[in-house]
Amino acid sequence: MSSSPPTPQHWFELPHAPEPGTPLCTWQGLADGQPTLMELDTGGGPTQPFRLMLLRSGTQVKAFVNRCAHFGVPLAAKQAQLIFKPHTSITCNVHYARYRWADGVCEAGDCEGESLMAVPLEQDEAGQLRIGRPA
Ligand code: FES
Numbered sequence: 471m472s473s474s475p476p477t478p479q480h481w482f483e484l485p486h487a488p489e490p491g492t493p494l495c496t497w498q499g500l501a502d503g504q505p506t507l508m509e510l511d512t513g514g515g516p517t518q519p520f521r522l523m524l525l526r527s528g529t530q531v532k533a534f535v536n537r538c539a540h541f542g543v544p545l546a547a548k549q550a551q552l553i554f555k556p557h558t559s560i561t562c563n564v565h566y567a568r569y570r571w572a573d574g575v576c577e578a579g580d581c582e583g584e585s586l587m588a589v590p591l592e593q594d595e596a597g598q599l600r601i602g603r604p605a
Pocket residue numbers: 538539540541542543545562563564565566567579580
């Protein structure tokens with residue numbers, strides 16, 4: 471009898487999770503109030519990138535895995551397909567679950583009360599963002 475692997479609860483449990491210290495971009499290069507999608511080639515090749523969303527509010531940047539808590543698919547596959555309210559919420563474009571900008575918690579939809587996977591960030595003096603260490 472086979473059993474399916476446990477559902478990942480944290481970003482670092484996902485296939486091809488990036489190593490702490492992986493460089494991303496500078497926070498100054500991110501649009502303020504708009505989620506920015508990134509795809510990292512961390513060993514999964516072009517068909518299995520590690521998908522991130524970076525959310526900038528002023529000088530603050532948060533990162534979540536671009537993976538809906540409902541079906542585990544991207545909230546949007548392309549930047550132009552993102553549904554969001556600046557500084558407030560991001561909505562999955564599959565079944566329209568809405569997540570809070572501040573903490574990634576689903577506040578309306580089929581996965582209400584679940585969360586996007588938060589990814590820790592580190593930032594140096596020049597504003598370069600990198601993947602942080604798991605808490
Ligand atoms: S896959 Fe995102 S709401 Fe269903």
